[in-house]
Amino acid sequence: MEKFKVLIVDDEEDFLETIVKRLQARSIEVIGAESGYKALELINDGNFDVVILDVKMPGLDGIETLREIKKKKPLVEVIMLTGHASVESGIQGMQLGAFDYVMKPVALDELLEKMRQAYERKLIQEGKA
Amino acid sequence: MEAKQYRKLWWDIILATLSFAVVPLLILGGVIYHQFSVSYTAKIKENMKTLVENRCSSIDLFFDERISQLISLANTHSVEQLKNEDYLHRVFNIIQTRSKSFLDIGVIDQDGNHLAYVGPYYSILKAVNYKNEDWFYAVMSTGVYVSDVFMGFRKIPHFIIAVLVREKNQSWILRATIDSDIIDHMVQAAWIGKKGDAFIINRKNVLQTGPRLSGEVLGQPKSPDFSATTGTQVEDLSFGEENYLFAASLIKAKKWVMVIREDPTEQLTPLLRARFMAALIGLGGVLLITLGAVFTTRSMMQELMQMERKKAVSDEIAMQESKMAALGKMAAGIAHEINNPLAVIAEKAGWIKDLLKMEDIPKSKNFQEFADAVGKIESHTNRAKTVTHRLLGFARRMEPISERVSINSVLDESIDFLENEARYRNIDIQVDYSPDLPLLLSDPAQLQQVFLNIINNAIDAIGKNGEIIIRTQYRAKNQEISIEIADNGPGIAKEMINKIFDPFFTTKEVGKGTGLGLSISYGIIEKLGGRILVASEEGKGSTFTIYLPVK
Numbered sequence: 001m002e003k004f005k006v007l008i009v010d011d012e013e014d015f016l017e018t019i020v021k022r023l024q025a026r027s028i029e030v031i032g033a034e035s036g037y038k039a040l041e042l043i044n045d046g047n048f049d050v051v052i053l054d055v056k057m058p059g060l061d062g063i064e065t066l067r068e069i070k071k072k073k074p075l076v077e078v079i080m081l082t083g084h085a086s087v088e089s090g091i092q093g094m095q096l097g098a099f100d101y102v103m104k105p106v107a108l109d110e111l112l113e114k115m116r117q118a119y120e121r122k123l124i125q126e127g128k129a
Numbered sequence: 130m131e132a133k134q135y136r137k138l139w140w141d142i143i144l145a146t147l148s149f150a151v152v153p154l155l156i157l158g159g160v161i162y163h164q165f166s167v168s169y170t171a172k173i174k175e176n177m178k179t180l181v182e183n184r185c186s187s188i189d190l191f192f193d194e195r196i197s198q199l200i201s202l203a204n205t206h207s208v209e210q211l212k213n214e215d216y217l218h219r220v221f222n223i224i225q226t227r228s229k230s231f232l233d234i235g236v237i238d239q240d241g242n243h244l245a246y247v248g249p250y251y252s253i254l255k256a257v258n259y260k261n262e263d264w265f266y267a268v269m270s271t272g273v274y275v276s277d278v279f280m281g282f283r284k285i286p287h288f289i290i291a292v293l294v295r296e297k298n299q300s301w302i303l304r305a306t307i308d309s310d311i312i313d314h315m316v317q318a319a320w321i322g323k324k325g326d327a328f329i330i331n332r333k334n335v336l337q338t339g340p341r342l343s344g345e346v347l348g349q350p351k352s353p354d355f356s357a358t359t360g361t362q363v364e365d366l367s368f369g370e371e372n373y374l375f376a377a378s379l380i381k382a383k384k385w386v387m388v389i390r391e392d393p394t395e396q397l398t399p400l401l402r403a404r405f406m407a408a409l410i411g412l413g414g415v416l417l418i419t420l421g422a423v424f425t426t427r428s429m430m431q432e433l434m435q436m437e438r439k440k441a442v443s444d445e446i447a448m449q450e451s452k453m454a455a456l457g458k459m460a461a462g463i464a465h466e467i468n469n470p471l472a473v474i475a476e477k478a479g480w481i482k483d484l485l486k487m488e489d490i491p492k493s494k495n496f497q498e499f500a501d502a503v504g505k506i507e508s509h510t511n512r513a514k515t516v517t518h519r520l521l522g523f524a525r526r527m528e529p530i531s532e533r534v535s536i537n538s539v540l541d542e543s544i545d546f547l548e549n550e551a552r553y554r555n556i557d558i559q560v561d562y563s564p565d566l567p568l569l570l571s572d573p574a575q576l577q578q579v580f581l582n583i584i585n586n587a588i589d590a591i592g593k594n595g596e597i598i599i600r601t602q603y604r605a606k607n608q609e610i611s612i613e614i615a616d617n618g619p620g621i622a623k624e625m626i627n628k629i630f631d632p633f634f635t636t637k638e639v640g641k642g643t644g645l646g647l648s649i650s651y652g653i654i655e656k657l658g659g660r661i662l663v664a665s666e667e668g669k670g671s672t673f674t675i676y677l678p679v680k
Contacts, residue, residue, distance in 0.1 A: 025483050104469060
């Protein structure tokens with residue numbers, strides 16, 4: 001049982017639904033959001049530790065959403081998820097405070113490992129604060 | 130540009146240069162020659178005028194002297210004295226000692242009978258009566274008479290001078306014969322050069338002296354008719370087939386006309402020489418200008434062609450780059466679009482795998498089949514993933530960048546691409562890398578393009594069964610890395626080796642090579658600050674060596 005709470009944001013509903021189910025099957029507290037707007041709504045109430053954020057989304061895209069999340073909850077760690085290997089969007093995300101970026105498709109175990117690292121960093125940051 | 134267009138441009142430049150240079154030259158030459166010719170001809174004519182006038186006044190003087198001699202002789206003696214032939218003989222001798230031109234002398238009464246005669250034709254002439262002769266009438270009426278030249282009894286050209294003396298109620302005539310040889314000599318002094326001529330004609334255009342070339346004495350002269358000349362005239366006339374300069378002047382004492390003829394080709398020799406020199410210099414100038422124009426134009430055209438070729442290469446590189454950039458964008462787009470469904474597939478497969486572990490599915494008869502199928506889906510999703518990720522990597526490399534590059538790994542990647550082709554042709558690619566190459570700040574994609582091009586050429590050159598050795602080295606002294614790509618193919622012919630980097634040069638069959646590969650490679654390496662060299666021996670193989678600076 002992992003102790004952290006995860007928000008997954010992706011417009012690809014099949015992907016979202018499945019990954020939520022799989023993480024839940026691993027007893028992780030996880031909620032899916034199918035758009036940037038939805039993600040921003042949820043982040044207000046929920047006490048999330050880690051956000052998995054797709055870069056390319058209609059409406060509010062990943063970079064915009066990241067910026068808003070960091071405004072609202074600076075300590076929340078964000079892992080960018082991209083179908084694009086563009087170094088620029090990765091670097092841009094990192095500059096805006098994302099923890100890391102991974103390329104789709106990603107093995108779940110790999111993603112879990114990143115989430116754990118992100119959560120650890122969050123704990124350290126909170127300790128400092 | 131095509132060869133035909135180059136040719137046309139070449140002609141245009143040559144013709145323009147020539148017309149701007151040669152036309153003024155010719156005009157200048159022509160004007161100078163014309164001026165020279167005009168003043169020179171004027172000078173010649175002036176000379177002739179002076180000459181003919183000189184001669185005429187000399188002859189006039191001669192006539193005057195002879196006439197005066199006779200008049201003074203006649204008037205200082207009476208007819209009675211001169212009738213005495215002994216006395217006349219003495220007088221004649223005195224005259225002859227001073228002037229040999231008197232041939233004989235006679236005293237004639239008013240009826241035309243010889244009263245006395247001294248001269249060589251005494252027996253013939255003494256008895257002649259002149260009463261009916263033309264000259265006798267003339268002298269009786271005018272007092273002084275000079276005859277035209279005639280042959281007379283003597284059969285040599287001569288003329289007579291006669292003066293009338295009136296003494297009381299009778300008249301008598303003193304007549305002397307003058308050898309026209311004297312006048313001939315005076316005229317001959319005006320024979321100039323080899324073809325110049327001079328002669329005297331009377332008012333009936335009959336020759337009074339023997340010309341050199343223009344006829345016989347007492348005949349018609351072979352020249353235009355100047356018998357009506359008064360004063361002096363100089364003219365440029367053609368007679369027969371040839372052109373002559375004529376000068377004619379009146380001899381006042383006898384109303385004869387002296388004519389001088391000169392051959393312009395002789396007189397104008399300096400002018401003709403000047404014309405020849407002018408033509409020679411002009412021709413030389415034209416030749417020099419033409420040569421200059423041809424040479425400058427040729428070097429200009431070569432420069433132009435070289436520039437065009439360079440431009441073709443850089444255009445080709447730019448096109449290649451933009452093509453690659455477009456290809457990169459497309460590859461990135463495709464990879465992205467495939468990655469999303471791939472992610473869904475992977476997640477679904479993962480979910481099935483998760484589910485298979487749960488509940489009582491493991492007890493199902495086909496559990497193993499399910500597990501295998503899901504495993505296969507996962508592994509093939511992974512396979513697809515590596516493809517799309519490689520595509521994205523390729524796309525990223527298409528953008529011109531500068532990053533730290535390991536030459537050895539770029540070479541390895543290039544060899545990967547061509548390994549299948551090489552194996553199929555039984556060509557062994559061996560590598561001999563220096564392990565301690567420093568990283569280069571360069572563009573790996575462009576380097577790869579060059580390596581691919583050269584290795585590919587090596588494979589094409591070998592054809593079948595051979596060996597390619599790729600060697601890298603760090604030259605610390607020059608701060609550069611060398612990459613040597615050697616093949617044991619047929620090598621490059623000596624006369625071709627200088628051309629292999631030229632654009633559009635190819636030894637491959639028509640349609641197989643663009644002839645741009647090596648020139649683009651050359652351009653790329655040059656742009657990256659390096660250089661590329663080739664060494665080749667026919668029959669043994671070729672070695673391309675690329676030097677890249679370590680910055």
